[in-house]
Amino acid sequence: MDLLKPEMLGDVIINIINILILFFVTKALLYKPVKKYLAARREKEVAAMAAAESAKKEAEEAKTKYEALLSDAEAEKDRLLEQAGADAAAVVADARKTAEKQAEALREETLRAAEAEKAKLLEGAEREIGQTAVALSEKILGREVSDEDNRRLIDAFFKHLGD
DSSP, X not given: OOSOOHHHHHXXXXXXXXXXXXXXXXXXXXXXXXHHHHHHHHHHHHHHXXXXXXXXXXXXXXXXXXXXXXXXXXXXXXXXXXXXXXXXXXXXXXXXXXXXXXXHHHHHHHHHHHHXXXXXXXXXXXXXXXXXXXXXXXXXXXXXXXXXXXXXXXXXHHHHHHO
């Protein structure tokens, strides 16, 4: 059994040489470009992962900043509401003071007007009573009463009223 015959040996060597040539040509033409493509793809994936990580970090920072701004806005809102309440209380207090002053001024003015009216009425009543007293004394005395007598009678009458 002669497995290797000399004519087959040449075919085997040619096949081995063909396989080696095919291997090196394939390696040169396909393996290196595929390896280069895979390396580039890996680099893109690493860059994409880094970009995603960076974007995630930026999003976290933006979220933190937004929450801080929201908290500050909430605090500012509370401060403004408190300030508005204090301002409103001050306005109400000022309005109350103004109204009290106006009411006091009106009361004083009314009292002055009432005093003036009272004085005017008393003067008018005094004059009328004096004239009535003079008329009565003229009738009683049967003579005309002088201004001096008139004044004395009126003063005596009011003195007696005041007692």
